[in-house]
Amino acid sequence: SYVIDNQALVTPVLSQMQASNIGTTITELSSFTNRFYTTTGGSDASNWLKQKWAGMATGRADIAVTQFTHSGYNQKSVILTITGTDNPSEVIVLGGHLDSTVGSGTGETSRAPGADDDASGIASMTEVLRSMIANGYKPRRTIKMIGYAAEEVGLRGSQAIAQNFKANNVNVVGVMQLDMTNYKGSANDIYIYTDYTDSLQNDFVAKLITTYQPTLTIGYDRCGYGCSDHASWTAQGYYASMPFETTMSQSNRYIHTVNDTFANAGGQANHSLKFARLAASFAIELGSDGA
Numbered sequence: 001s002y003v004i005d006n007q008a009l010v011t012p013v014l015s016q017m018q019a020s021n022i023g024t025t026i027t028e029l030s031s032f033t034n035r036f037y038t039t040t041g042g043s044d045a046s047n048w049l050k051q052k053w054a055g056m057a058t059g060r061a062d063i064a065v066t067q068f069t070h071s072g073y074n075q076k077s078v079i080l081t082i083t084g085t086d087n088p089s090e091v092i093v094l095g096g097h098l099d100s101t102v103g104s105g106t107g108e109t110s111r112a113p114g115a116d117d118d119a120s121g122i123a124s125m126t127e128v129l130r131s132m133i134a135n136g137y138k139p140r141r142t143i144k145m146i147g148y149a150a151e152e153v154g155l156r157g158s159q160a161i162a163q164n165f166k167a168n169n170v171n172v173v174g175v176m177q178l179d180m181t182n183y184k185g186s187a188n189d190i191y192i193y194t195d196y197t198d199s200l201q202n203d204f205v206a207k208l209i210t211t212y213q214p215t216l217t218i219g220y221d222r223c224g225y226g227c228s229d230h231a232s233w234t235a236q237g238y239y240a241s242m243p244f245e246t247t248m249s250q251s252n253r254y255i256h257t258v259n260d261t262f263a264n265a266g267g268q269a270n271h272s273l274k275f276a277r278l279a280a281s282f283a284i285e286l287g288s289d290g291a
């Protein structure tokens with residue numbers, strides 16, 4: 001339910017999260033020549049993320065990391081699963097995309113750092129994972145963190161996964177998309193997008209921000225189209241939310257260019273930390289509910 005009553009579990013995880021760790025992961029992901037869905041870099045980045053998450057989960061028998069193979073291109077999505085202790089059939093999904101692009105002509109040697117779009121989202125999720133593990137947090141429901149392949153070419157990775165989950169009757173109770181979290185281009189801190197998302201869940205997201213990050217300011221906007229992977233989940237009838245870094249009109253103009261770098265977002269991840277903390281509070285509040 002959307003009742004906020006797990007402060008004892010959420011607060012220690014949030015307080016341990018650090019922008020510097022997010023910045024490190026953004027830098028690592030940006031160092032692949034590109035992470036395009038059909039290139040060597042795209043496959044290497046997927047394998048790198050799998051290894052990174054698996055390494056972090058060492059010693060946790062309830063955490064598994066797999067890759068989801070897509071048809072028609074080599075880049076695999078990465079799925080980390082924290083199996084719930086006593087209500088495992090109900091699933092919470094945190095997502096971001098691991099591919100990067102400099103447009104349709106992206107090839108093997110194209111330079112596409114994709115620091116904000118969307119290394120920042122993957123890095124935010126990674127810091128959630130690190131702090132949950134450091135605090136020994138074990139959810140009652142299952143939490144999945146997904147690095148989607150092929151978002152930039154039509155939300156293809158998330159579409160395949162959301163369709164697969166629907167076909168298998170996976171009971172996903174909520175989805176949060178993190179795509180572009182580190183470019184502070186607008187007045188407010190977090191913008192809750194209201195199209196291709198669920199309005200009730202969006203109200204819960206706003207309450208999470210006012211409860212756990214009361215100094216942050218909230219804005220609202222719309223994309224006007226299916227602008228990221230949340231739209232794939234909504235299309236399958238699941239509840240999705242997308243907290244975004246700016247208003248639509250002030251969105252990061254460096255994306256999909258060689259200039260989408262960590263330095264061009266200020267060389268620090270203070271903005272991403274807000275989204276990482278929001279994602280952690282979302283996953284823990286929903287993840288701590290029993291059957």
Ligand SMILES: N[C@H](Cc1ccc(I)cc1)C(=O)NO
Pocket residue numbers: 117118151152179222223227228244247248249251255
């Ligand atoms: N189109 C999206 C970027 C994007 C998403 C939302 C808004 I507002 C502006 C721009 C993309 O490239 N996702 O990877």
Ligand SMILES: [Zn+2]
Pocket residue numbers: 117152255256
């Ligand atoms: Zn993009």
Ligand SMILES: [Zn+2]
Pocket residue numbers: 097117118151179180228
């Ligand atoms: Zn993106």
